[in-house]
Amino acid sequence: MTAPDVAGSVAAALLTGPGTLVVKVGSSSLASDAGIDGAQVDRLVELLAARRALGPDRQLVVVTSGAIAAGLPALGLPRRPADLAGLQAAASVGQGRLQARWALAFERHDMVTGQVLLDLDDLVRRNHYLNARATLARLLQLGAVPVVNENDTVATDEIRFGDNDRLAAFVAHLVGASALVLLTDVDALYDRPPTRPGAVRLRTVEDPQAVGADLGTGAGSAVGTGGMRTKVDAAAIAADAGVPTFVTATSRYGDAVAGADVGTWFRAAERAMPARILWLTHVAVPKGRLTLDAGAVRAVVERGASLLPAGIRAVSGGFDVGAVVDLCDEAGGTVARGVVSYGAAELPRLLGRSTHDLRADLGPGYGREVVHRDDLVVVPAPGLP
Numbered sequence: 155m156t157a158p159d160v161a162g163s164v165a166a167a168l169l170t171g172p173g174t175l176v177v178k179v180g181s182s183s184l185a186s187d188a189g190i191d192g193a194q195v196d197r198l199v200e201l202l203a204a205r206r207a208l209g210p211d212r213q214l215v216v217v218t219s220g221a222i223a224a225g226l227p228a229l230g231l232p233r234r235p236a237d238l239a240g241l242q243a244a245a246s247v248g249q250g251r252l253q254a255r256w257a258l259a260f261e262r263h264d265m266v267t268g269q270v271l272l273d274l275d276d277l278v279r280r281n282h283y284l285n286a287r288a289t290l291a292r293l294l295q296l297g298a299v300p301v302v303n304e305n306d307t308v309a310t311d312e313i314r315f316g317d318n319d320r321l322a323a324f325v326a327h328l329v330g331a332s333a334l335v336l337l338t339d340v341d342a343l344y345d346r347p348p349t350r351p352g353a354v355r356l357r358t359v360e361d362p363q364a365v366g367a368d369l370g371t372g373a374g375s376a377v378g379t380g381g382m383r384t385k386v387d388a389a390a391i392a393a394d395a396g397v398p399t400f401v402t403a404t405s406r407y408g409d410a411v412a413g414a415d416v417g418t419w420f421r422a423a424e425r426a427m428p429a430r431i432l433w434l435t436h437v438a439v440p441k442g443r444l445t446l447d448a449g450a451v452r453a454v455v456e457r458g459a460s461l462l463p464a465g466i467r468a469v470s471g472g473f474d475v476g477a478v479v480d481l482c483d484e485a486g487g488t489v490a491r492g493v494v495s496y497g498a499a500e501l502p503r504l505l506g507r508s509t510h511d512l513r514a515d516l517g518p519g520y521g522r523e524v525v526h527r528d529d530l531v532v533v534p535a536p537g538l539p
């Protein structure tokens with residue numbers, strides 16, 4: 155794990171030094187009665203522009219929440235709608251306003267912004283993922299600031315992040331960020347919700363997977379989503395991507411940049427996980443289970459082998475080719491998770507048979523692995539139960 159020195163100077167250098175900084179701003183900081191707190195955007199952009207003025211090697215990506223909050227007053231809605239269609243309508247009205255406000259603030263510093271709307275699918279499908287990565291890289295190369303939000307108007311419940319914390323962590327991974335900054339309405343992660351008496355600030359978190367803090371039950375405001383839970387999850391994703399994460403209040407960011415001892419730093423792993431494994435570990439939702447015999451468990455877990463039909467005893471769930479499934483031992487414990495290359499309907503007749511036999515009986519296409527080793531993550535892995 156790489157360890158920023160939280161005492162100040164090294165941490166501040168991560169915020170002001172070379173590299174690509176991904177700065178995510180939560181709805182809790184941006185929402186106002188009028189929709190968006192423009193003064194807050196201006197103050198933050200001033201700090202970000204000051205970093206940029208230090209050199210073109212200081213690149214920046216902004217991940218902004220607030221589209222839904224920005225759309226509420228315009229539609230005359232007193233609070234966040236409870237249904238997905240209502241949230242999407244509010245986001246549709248608010249996103250243009252939000253983007254325009256960031257563009258205006260950056261233009262005052264002669265900086266150009268580009269809107270990037272992403273959803274989970276853009277990270278899951280390899281061609282979408284490569285495309286998103288290429289677009290972000292080109293925007294940065296051209297000196298523009300990508301301003302990213304979730305594509306709220308089209309994302310369905312199934313493919314939705316909902317909060318922007320984890321989206322920001324994946325963006326940090328996509329751009330090879332030097333650090334991820336999560337700005338919110340609380341100055342740090344505490345060992346319990348900061349409204350409770352005796353809450354103590356955590357200055358550094360060695361391993362986001364093992365956070366001992368009580369993370370409360372949700373957002374701290376009427377507009378936020380996920381609370382500290384999704385920030386810790388985001389820090390875990392970023393850590394696995396080799397990126398350290400810093401959490402503080404938007405209003406304290408200037409102090410942090412100046413070297414003050416504020417906020418919480420989460421350390422990063424020294425070696426980044428490959429993208430697909432990162433996704434399998436942190437995003438994928440299993441659609442079924444394969445029960446493996448003891449030999450297959452050993453092959454997958456100890457030898458890092460692919461899973462072949464011969465070692466599978468049972469199949470459950472109604473999944474298609476390309477779905478994610480849990481691989482279990484005969485006692486029912488999950489030993490791994492992976493992407494299947496057969497649908498659930500096709501598998502039962504293949505079970506227990508060698509690929510040699512299957513090829514001879516059914517054709518050359520049946521010589522393939524059920525789960526290829528490159529599409530498989532072994533439990534216990536960070537993020538898995």
Ligand SMILES: Nc1ncnc2c1ncn2[C@@H]1O[C@H](COP(=O)(O)OP(=O)(O)O)[C@@H](O)[C@H]1O
Pocket residue numbers: 179180181182183219337338339340342343344345346347348367368369370371372373374375377378379380381382383
């Ligand atoms: N252990 C904790 N430490 C700090 N904040 C916590 C903790 N548990 C819950 N929270 C809450 O998380 C809130 C921030 O999350 P959220 O409302 O989703 O913000 P945002 O919109 O900025 O993403 C804080 O206002 C705080 O009330």
Ligand SMILES: N[C@@H](CCC(=O)OP(=O)(O)O)C(=O)O
Pocket residue numbers: 179180181182218219220221222223245303304306316317318319377378379380381
């Ligand atoms: N994409 C949504 C963000 C949802 C949300 O509330 O996120 P956050 O404030 O980061 O917890 C929006 O723009 O309103």
